[in-house]
Amino acid sequence: MNFAVIGAGAWGTAFAIHLARAGQAVQLVPRRAEHAEQLQRCRENADYLPGIALPENVGVTAELAPAVAGAEVLLLACPSQALRETAQRVRAALARAQSGGEAGRSGGDAPLQAAPGVPPPRLVLSLAKGLEVGSHKRPCEVIAECLPDCTVGALTGPTNAAEVARGQPAAMLLACAPTRESLTPVQAALSSERLRVYTSADLVGAELGGCLKNIYAIAAGCCDGLRLGDNARAALLTRALAEMLRVGVALGAQAETFYGLSGFGDLVATCHGAWSRNRQFGEQLGAGARAADLLAGRRSVVEGYKTTQSFAGLCAARGIDAPILREMYAILFEGKAPAAALSALMTRELKQEGGDA
């Protein structure tokens, strides 16, 4: 199967390496031409995934139009705040490819119609894990608005980029709203003996799980920075899962999805992984650093930061009780000390476990 991976940060690069190793045809398309040139020359993504060589069969190109026109499946691997702009560039590139190079040069508003010989990609998959600031939309909602003629889905779950790129075993979730098209061939093409892909029809739950766990990974990092110990981390993860489920179901997800790869699975991986950027960010906050200082000039993304703002807005507007999330918002956006947030959580009214807040 032909894939194009749009975005060459850690995850886009790692997934392109996985696809190539699984025997699929893959083009990796960095945002910047100079980054494409560097990857072609060095065969290593030194900025985002150092120390891991790109296999020969990973194609690298800065030319978006031929890459998307030649792909059956597009994977959008950029931070969630860049997703709308990226999907609009894809739309313009598809229009350009379909019109033989003339249309679409001025932007992404041209009607996207299948031209003879160049059908639109069958499937566009989001790899992003964050809500769009302002609209609070999920990645697939953003993509569907920009690419209305494509089937849109998410590929998510507990997958640290470096481990996947090194070929260490992992499992993922391919989620798509119910569609007449069968996902089986794509599921098979994405899978290998090193990466086992499951499917789900609960796209809302799959995406919300991946977005929410980043907030709780920052919270787990705060516990580490405050040196609260293993009992505290276990208590946090348990209550975080209950909260993810409550928030997710209130926003239209199916409860059981949160016990799967994109919920429990990614929560455990990200809260425990020393590599997690969200957890590391939280650890530095817990140790006394300020969020603005940690984020200034940072190259790699910490999705949980802005996504906390979106979920706090959604929960406030819809009356969803999410005490951990509320305290994380206070730490990140109101200057509350992590120790004070911990105290607020520990001294809340006592509750019964199960179905409560």
Ligand SMILES: NC(=O)C1=CN([C@@H]2O[C@H](COP(=O)(O)OP(=O)(O)OC[C@H]3O[C@@H](n4cnc5c(N)ncnc54)[C@H](O)[C@@H]3O)[C@@H](O)[C@H]2O)C=CC1
């Ligand atoms: N790194 C990982 O282990 C995993 C990451 N993800 C998700 O994948 C998404 C991308 O993450 P990473 O590749 O790790 O990010 P990264 O921090 O490694 O790289 C950021 C990428 O975004 C690009 N970028 C920055 N600003 C941009 C803009 N305005 N427009 C377009 N592109 C822009 C950069 O050029 C770079 O390619 C995130 O939503 C992340 O949560 C999901 C699973 C695993």
Ligand SMILES: O=C(CO)COP(=O)(O)O
């Ligand atoms: O989503 C991820 C692993 O599943 C990556 O987590 P971080 O962005 O915290 O590194």
